[in-house]
Amino acid sequence: MIAVKKLLGKGSLGLAAGLLLMGATNAQAQDAVAGKAVFDANCAVCHSIDADVVGPALRDVHERRGDEWLAKFISNSQEMVQAGDKDAVAVFEKFNKMPMPAFNTSLSEGDISNVIAYIKEASAAPVAAAVEEPAAADAAAPAVAAEPAEVAFLDLPPVLLFTFALSAAIIVLMVLVVVLLFRLFIPMLGNSIYDEDFRSSFAGRVLFLLRGDATVVTGKAKDHIHSDHDFDGIQEYDNDLPPWWKALFYVTIVFAVGYMLHYHVFKTGALQTEEYEMEMQQAALLAAKNAEDPNAVTNYEVLTDAAALESGKSIYTANCAACHGAEGQGTVGPNLTDEYWLHGGDVNDIFKTVKFGVPSKGMVPWQGKLTKDQMLEVSSYILSLQGTNPANAKEPQGEKM
Template sequence: MTRKTGPLLLAGLLQAGAAVAQEPAAAPAKTGGPDTQEMLFWFLLSTLVLVLLVFALLFTMIVVKLKPQLRKLYELPTVHDTWSGKVVGLLVGDTRLVNGERKDELMGHEYDGISEYDNDLPPWWKYGFYFTIVFAVGYMGYYHVANAGQLQLAEYETEMRQATLLVSAEADDPNKLTTYTALTAPADLAAGKSIFATNCAPCHGASAEGKVGPNLTDEYWLHGGEINHVYKTIKYGVTSKGMVAWKGKLAGKQILQVASYIQSLQGSKPAGAKEPQGEKEAGGKPLASK
């Protein structure tokens, strides 16, 4: 080592040490243990269950210990027939509060060895029935008289609107309608005819006259006859009616070629055409959104 290289090496070591000292300490790795909030939730839930069990045990012990005194209280004329007295009676073994006043009382009707008994409806059942009456009146007043709440159809429409806002407005979004115009070049229509004959004719017929699927040559449509509605129906399908989605099997241009070919068949009136289905569209503009 020469005289010049020694000081240079020392300076380099000092700079490296300073750089290491300035680097922040690495953050400790997170352990894979359970989340603290989850542990706290289960701890509080377990504590609540334990407290309820202790309370139930203490209540049972008190009732057993005080049963003679409760029975004397229950036998008092001023207590016996009151609602609170029936609660006390339930604690000492009288089930009138649950089963009613009359139990297996003969009504004097007997035929062919079969006797008719008179039994009370269980009070809990009667109180439940009264509650349903009050609830029904309140429900009608809230939803049908005051119109303060949404009915099922309105709730469904609101949820559908909210769901639409969450759907991405990408090019592959089924809620976003395309802005294509129909292809008219003979080559495109020939390609669309070939694709239609291979994939669509089994359901719609060789001339689109309709078989299992609807007739595509008339002016009645189930899901819109405008070129972009037809494109959407072919691309995404209508699974509820057996129409499969072709977006994974056909390219976008192929779908547009098929849709354009279908539009070119309007008014062709093929033999054996299926009866009209859906809504009529006038002047090429949909009145409703085959």
């Protein structure tokens, strides 16, 4: 009987301990679930578990910093930076001195504890291996010609290599033949090569050019002074212009006549204005085909109906308020209620800023998270905040629109 009591006593203790552990595990799981909701609403804009975004990756951050440090940093990171906390300053410096919003006014201690519980649970999960699957060919996508690969000269087909070698051999033989002809026939001419008739001929000019006489290029220096060209003691010689200069002058005359006929008489060529307009049309077509081009021209209109603006407000509250303030007054990001804009204040400019982001300033791109309609709705809602003058608005930034 005593043995049975002892056994029951020990079993009761084990059962109680098991129930307590199960209850603790279940409570921790509930904390992580609640923490994920808080994290997604306030932190996911700037943080990821496995990758640096605006702020650092958070995997195992509780092991590196500790729960108490994390709670203080989430509550008010700038207070820790100003106090000289080494780790807080290091994070602030590493991520371009982008201040993290203080959450001690918007989140309770329980919310912050739940966020830390979620970070622990997410850190314990194995890192998902990225499996790269071959992209299926999109039949609707236009075929893009692959850039030709560079080929080394010696890797060209043997027929081409033989053709190049044969052409080089023919050129060398022609040069050798010309040199041999000069060496054979010039001695036969004797002193007659110095006659003016031979020297003024094409063969004579080439010969003397090869022998160092540059008259064929520079023209003949006659050293005759113009009798009537005397200005303040300065006299002018009647020398020939260089033949190359005269030839180039005649070529420019012919080119000018051809240019005038082609562009201004027969109008068979496009003038600069027409070429500019055609290139702009081509650029617009290319930009229209590429929806991911930040320079593509868009012509969205501001949405003014109440349903669209209400949808834009909910999107803004869930994704933008953490950095721009619940009323658009600006916190980490700029004030969205004044007339000053860093990247343009038109609805199309705001749409592009939302879509492509400004990574250098900490603004993340939203094109992978929001649809086109959602981005247009939130852009229209942002414009509806103009002139609302919220309390504690951030100072103007950018240019007045």
